[in-house]
Amino acid sequence: MEKLLVSRCLLGHKVRYDGGAHGPYDLLQRWQDEGRIVALCPEVAGGLPTPRPPAEIPGGQGAEVLDGRQPVLTDAGADVTAEFVAGAEIALRLVLQHGLRVAVLKARSPSCGNTQAYDGSFSGSLVAGEGVTATLLRRAGVQVFNETQLAEAAAELARLERRDD
Numbered sequence: 001m002e003k004l005l006v007s008r009c010l011l012g013h014k015v016r017y018d019g020g021a022h023g024p025y026d027l028l029q030r031w032q033d034e035g036r037i038v039a040l041c042p043e044v045a046g047g048l049p050t051p052r053p054p055a056e057i058p059g060g061q062g063a064e065v066l067d068g069r070q071p072v073l074t075d076a077g078a079d080v081t082a083e084f085v086a087g088a089e090i091a092l093r094l095v096l097q098h099g100l101r102v103a104v105l106k107a108r109s110p111s112c113g114n115t116q117a118y119d120g121s122f123s124g125s126l127v128a129g130e131g132v133t134a135t136l137l138r139r140a141g142v143q144v145f146n147e148t149q150l151a152e153a154a155a156e157l158a159r160l161e162r163r164d165d
């Protein structure tokens with residue numbers, strides 16, 4: 001049975017920057033009941049509290065953070081890059097430890113976003129980009145989906161399980 005990494009906030013855990021959560025999502029709940037889910041909030045795992053100030057990447061590119069060219073900053077200008085990178089590295093360790101090939105992460109998050117990210121202006125403007133954790137996992141060969149792509153994630157899990165049989 002294929003397991004996957006899932007953002008804790010999508011499972012209803014109150015770990016979002018504002019202390020909130022998302023979900024529940026029926027499919028994620030089913031996968032959790034089946035024992036398929038390895039849950040993680042990279043920001044909390046990396047040492048940030050809940051609640052915490054909102055943070056964004058100038059330019060919205062997690063690759064720039066991982067490559068040391070951009071920081072992750074809070075709306076007050078505090079540098080939280082180290083915590084974001086630490087959380088991404090913890091996510092990668094979990095992926096390797098559990099042999100995970102699929103992740104469902106929170107859309108638009110500076111950690112977890114896989115197709116869009118906020119541009120760093122704290123104005124709500126989105127750009128094509130991905131978060132720090134999503135980038136690191138994708139670089140390691142993990143298929144990263146968000147909560148609007150659950151059907152695609154399910155299809156990928158099924159494909160992997162068919163291939164492994």
